Amino acid sequence: MPASMTPAQLRQSIRRGEHRGNTSGFAPGHVQCNIVILPAAVAGDFLRFCQANPKPCPLIASSDTPGDAALPLLGDIDIRTDLPGYRIFREGKLSEERQDIVELWRDDLVTFALGCSFSFEEALLADGLEVRNITEQVNVPMYRTNIDCRSAGPFAGKMVVSMRPFRAADAIRAVQICTRFPSVHGAPVHLGDPALIGIDAIGKPDFGDPVSIAADELPVFWACGVTPQVALERAALPFAITHSPGCMLVTDLRNSQLAML
Template identity: 65%
Template sequence: MPISNPHELRLAVRSGQFTGHTSGHCRGFVQGNVVILPESWAGEFLRFCQLNPKPCPLIAVSDAGQYSLPSLGTELDIRSDVPCYRVFEEGRLVDEPVDITAYWRQDLVTFVLGCSFSFEEALLTDGLEIRNISEGVNVPMYRTSIPCRSSGRFGGNMVVSMRPFKAADAIRAIQVCTRFPSMHGAPIHLGDPAQIGVGQLEKPDYGNSVTVHADETPLFWACGVTPQVALEQARPPLCITHSPGSMLVTDLLNSQLAIM
């Protein structure tokens, strides 16, 4: 059964009772991608986000060493409230823990970025099917040939998430998501995946494949996994992110970030 209360979900994550993907849980509440960097790298990454707002829409930035984010949630602890983390050293994935207390340092800065899981709620409310939710899997994500704007040591190509729709529903999905620029906004591409450097849809780079029917068009949204590609290339001495699909669930309402 989906968990509806964000604080309850974070407590379940913290206790180890919940370790799965967060899509479909806490409908109506903002979910966020997480990037944690040493303070000496944070300025360049902040600028990277500002230059690339579609894949990297900033929701919050912490002070160095701050692991509570009171503006995002009651008793939120960034060290333990994400279902699964990825720890990188010099660009190499070295660990995928469920708690990062052992890695925590006083110079670490946390960035929380908007996530497409948040706009999924708006699409469901509008009566549209979200295939990854109906099939019970993580959303498929793909590396593309679309370059991001660089900031110092940070650069690389965009990652996108994909959801298929029939033509009329695709138009409605674009209209709905345009209201949520802090959650990646409208799709950046629809139709032929080869035009953005994506190969076979059934072989995503992250997440799981979903069914795409013959009368459906794939829609591609800028994805918050994009910073992980930039981080792999920048190779900071330490970087911690969420694991794809395992988001930070906040107490913010999606409606608070919508453009009416």
């Protein structure tokens, strides 16, 4: 049963090209990360962007030195081969998707691993809450907002949020649970009226799929890891690499190790 593989076994399987596609549901209990890989020339600016916008860009680890493909804090990792899918951006545009980036690797590349919502969704489920996008087996709905990120060098833009509907008491509980996990987006940034953060059509997400919202539920909005991807495209860098959507870095860290308390 693939879901019972350890993170290291799963990465080996990915490295050998045996595991393809989505990592969601694999190695349960372990932290999965969004990945951004940039030339060293803009890496400092991106680091400052993350530090200035920790809710959408919660930085968990980065390369020790440019050109180093390891991330020892997160496990025995070769970032050139350990994701099931990569997106290559050239001049700010998606140029191609690859299953490894061995041939594209350069000695000036710096890797950033950012927290992802899988970790807090697991904590919500473990507390008995229902996560609608999981129940309905779709991608979480994500929306562009009117909330400005703080800019750093070429990196700027509006915050993207993900949405999960809850009844009020569960929304309050979700705030409590997610507050414990600042490195995977932390507490929600908004709840209630979507128009107040510039979302006009809750049924038409900008990314992902719509989910149903019952009459007695509030939409609850979390800062989303698509935010740095949007900032990255907007920066129109000559060269950048990210994970393909859903093809995350599976780490040896346990979700519980990210808990602040």
